Amino acid sequence: MIKVEHVSKSFGKLEVLKDVSFQVEEGQTVALIGSSGSGKSTLLRTLNLLETPDSGDITIGDVSFNANDITKTTIAEVRQRTAMVFQRFNLFTNKTALQNVAEALIVVQHKSKAEAFDIARKRLEDVGMANWADHYPRALSGGQQQRVAIARALALNPEYLLFDEPTSALDPELVGEVLGIIQQLAQRKKTMLIVTHEMAFARDVADKVVFLDKGRIAEEGNPKSFFVHPTTQRAQQFLARFRYEFSASSGETPATSLGEVQ
Amino acid sequence: MGTFNPEYIWQAFPDVIQGIPNTMAITLVAFIIGSIIGLFFALVKIHSIPVLEQIGAVYVSIIRGTPLLVQLFLIYYGLPILLSAINPAYDISGIPALAFCFVAFSLSMGAYMTELFRSSILAVDDGQLEAAHSVGMSTSQAMVRIILPQAMKSAIPNIVNQFMMLLKNTSLAFTAAVPEILGQAKIFGGRTSMFFEGYIAAAIVYWVLCFILEIIARLAERVIRRDEIGVAA
Numbered sequence: 001m002i003k004v005e006h007v008s009k010s011f012g013k014l015e016v017l018k019d020v021s022f023q024v025e026e027g028q029t030v031a032l033i034g035s036s037g038s039g040k041s042t043l044l045r046t047l048n049l050l051e052t053p054d055s056g057d058i059t060i061g062d063v064s065f066n067a068n069d070i071t072k073t074t075i076a077e078v079r080q081r082t083a084m085v086f087q088r089f090n091l092f093t094n095k096t097a098l099q100n101v102a103e104a105l106i107v108v109q110h111k112s113k114a115e116a117f118d119i120a121r122k123r124l125e126d127v128g129m130a131n132w133a134d135h136y137p138r139a140l141s142g143g144q145q146q147r148v149a150i151a152r153a154l155a156l157n158p159e160y161l162l163f164d165e166p167t168s169a170l171d172p173e174l175v176g177e178v179l180g181i182i183q184q185l186a187q188r189k190k191t192m193l194i195v196t197h198e199m200a201f202a203r204d205v206a207d208k209v210v211f212l213d214k215g216r217i218a219e220e221g222n223p224k225s226f227f228v229h230p231t232t233q234r235a236q237q238f239l240a241r242f243r244y245e246f247s248a249s250s251g252e253t254p255a256t257s258l259g260e261v262q
Numbered sequence: 263m264g265t266f267n268p269e270y271i272w273q274a275f276p277d278v279i280q281g282i283p284n285t286m287a288i289t290l291v292a293f294i295i296g297s298i299i300g301l302f303f304a305l306v307k308i309h310s311i312p313v314l315e316q317i318g319a320v321y322v323s324i325i326r327g328t329p330l331l332v333q334l335f336l337i338y339y340g341l342p343i344l345l346s347a348i349n350p351a352y353d354i355s356g357i358p359a360l361a362f363c364f365v366a367f368s369l370s371m372g373a374y375m376t377e378l379f380r381s382s383i384l385a386v387d388d389g390q391l392e393a394a395h396s397v398g399m400s401t402s403q404a405m406v407r408i409i410l411p412q413a414m415k416s417a418i419p420n421i422v423n424q425f426m427m428l429l430k431n432t433s434l435a436f437t438a439a440v441p442e443i444l445g446q447a448k449i450f451g452g453r454t455s456m457f458f459e460g461y462i463a464a465a466i467v468y469w470v471l472c473f474i475l476e477i478i479a480r481l482a483e484r485v486i487r488r489d490e491i492g493v494a495a
Contacts (some may be wrong), residue, residue: 050392079398090393094411096494104397107407139492156397 001048002047002160002193007056007067009042016042017053018215024160024208027189031202031223034212035238040088040195043212044164047193048082049075061159083153087165089135089145097124097148098133101155110155125153127181141188150181161185163194179205199242203227211235270459271466274450278463281446282471284360288432288442292367293425299368300375305378305405318376325373330366333435337366338438359439366438374424382417383409415486419434422479426472433468443467 002024011015016039024030032040045051047060053067063077091100101120105111111119124130127147137145146166153161163182167175179201185192186205196202201208203223210220213234219226230236303318325333341362342354386409394404414421436445447464451457488494 048396050395053466078396079396082396084393084396086389086393086396088389090387090389092390092393092408094408094415104399107403108398134494136492136494152397 001059001061002191003057003059003064004043004047005057005059007043007046007053008059009039009046009051009053016187016215017046018156020056020212020215021216022210022217022220024191024193026191028207029192029194029205030208030210031206032193032195032210032212033197033202033238034218038212039215040212043120044084044162044193045161047078047162048202049078049086065233080156081159082162082193083156083158083160085146085149085153085161087168089137089142089149089150090167091145091149093137096136097129097140097151100137100148101152104152104156114153120151122150123155126154127151129175139194141174142170142178146179147169148177150178154185156234156260159191161190162242163192163196165195165197167196167198199227199239211238213238267456267459268493270454270456271347271462273454274456274460274463277450278399278443278446278460278467280350281441281443281464282467284435284440284442284445285429285432285471286359288363288435288440289425289429291364292371292428292432294372295364295368296375300377303372303376304379304383307356307376308383321369322373322376325370325443326377330370331433331437333370334363334366334434334438337369338362341365362374363432363435363440367432370431371424371428375421378420378424379413382420383414383478385416386412411486412456418479418483418486422475425479426475429471429475430468433464 004023005021007017008015020039020043022030032044035042036246042051046053047058049070052070055067057064057066059079061081063074064076065078065082089099092103095103098117098120101123102113102116105116105119106113109116121130121133124133127150129144129147129151132140132144132148137148140148150166166182167178168176174200179198182192182194183201183205194202194206206223208220209223209226211218211226211232211234213232219230219235226235226237230239236244303314303321306314338359342357345352345357346354390408390412391401391404394408395401399407432442433444435442436448441449444461444464447460448457451460452465454460455480
């Protein structure tokens with residue numbers, strides 16, 4: 001379980017997260033949505049301590065910590081239990097696909113090279129990249145790089161997978177291959193928190209949607225009801241912008257539009 | 263004197279070549295120690311380590327703000343004074359002139375390498391360190407395995423540049439009584455009065471050394487840039 005309680009974070013004078021609390025249950029896929037600058041990426045990054053929260057409590061599985069008491073051990077324990085997939089993939093450019101996946105297994109988990117590469121090959125197979133094992137990131141498309149990045153995250157066998165806008169940097173025709181893999185992981189009941197702008201994907205795959213607005217959680221709930229009947233005005237306005245996407249992807253349209261709200 | 267006799271260029275070579283060991287010794291020692299100093303202060307500056315950061319800033323400023331020849335004189339005359347002040351019993355005359363050159367050229371190289379390494383480390387995308395952290399690597403593990411190999415790749419052309427400047431700057435070592443390539447040419451000139459021919463021989467030797475260096479650098483760069491080809495061999 002991931003539990004976030006009263007977490008706040010500022011960058012200088014800019015308050016990015018204001019008293020945020022929410023929870024991800026075991027086996028759940030939770031979509032974190034909201035406009036750019038709403039704080040969703042920052043929130044995700046506090047969960048593996050790439051950003052340090054200013055206040056609040058966070059629980060990652062069996063590790064709990066307060067924002068004012070973060071030690072090196074805390075950071076190591078949190079990162080052992082989580083793995084992150086970045087918007088811009090961030091594959092190590094000086095390593096092949098296989099080496100990217102095996103790197104932390106060797107350096108952090110101290111597995112033998114043979115075992116690490118064995119695991120790495122299996123994870124590359126899981127994401128359909130086994131034939132590209134010896135390619136450097138430069139020789140891979142964005143979608144392929146992101147699949148390798150997912151394999152790198154999976155190889156660590158983390159309890160929780162964190163995705164930071166995993167398809168936002170991809171060409172439209174490459175989005176599907178990455179979302180397909182995430183969907184498979186959801187079906188296998190991996191516990192995942194996904195920051196995304198793909199509303200149709202969030203609706204179809206997530207067990208819960210958390211809508212962040214200006215650093216606060218404005219609304220959260222079951223995606224079926226959230227996308228059809230959002231209760232807050234901010235969520236209604238936000239979803240209205242995605243109306244076209246919904247009508248294109250299925251017959252269902254969200255009940256609101258800017259016109260009705262006003 | 264006054265006439266140019268190309269034959270003497272040929273005759274100067276055996277003398278001039280005898281300077282190569284001293285030239286290469288100063289170049290290699292200063293390059294290695296200078297690189298270590300440079301990497302150290304680059305990391306100090308990037309991680310804003312107090313006290314050391316300020317020391318590094320003053321060091322880089324002084325070295326870059328004074329001529330290498332002046333630094334060489336200051337160390338050649340100043341270091342013995344400093345050493346005898348620390349320990350009056352120390353036999354200063356026992357220190358070979360080459361040692362002063364090692365110190366002066368290493369300090370000079372270190373300052374330039376500091377800025378060179380710093381800029382190439384900063385040029386590596388932040389996402390690389392974040393990714394390394396996210397999979398559980400420590401900052402030093404990330405530095406050694408991910409950041410520095412990438413930084414070195416972009417640094418190579420500049421490192422080669424610095425190395426060549428260093429190699430040629432070692433011609434100043436003769437002022438500290440070290441008979442390197444140019445020193446040997448001067449000695450040849452003094453003996454035969456054929457200074458011009460001796461200097462031409464020295465120029466040719468410097469150029470050939472740099473040419474060999476260019477070839478080595480090109481091969482090294484090809485190995486280090488292999489990930490741009492796309493597929494591991």
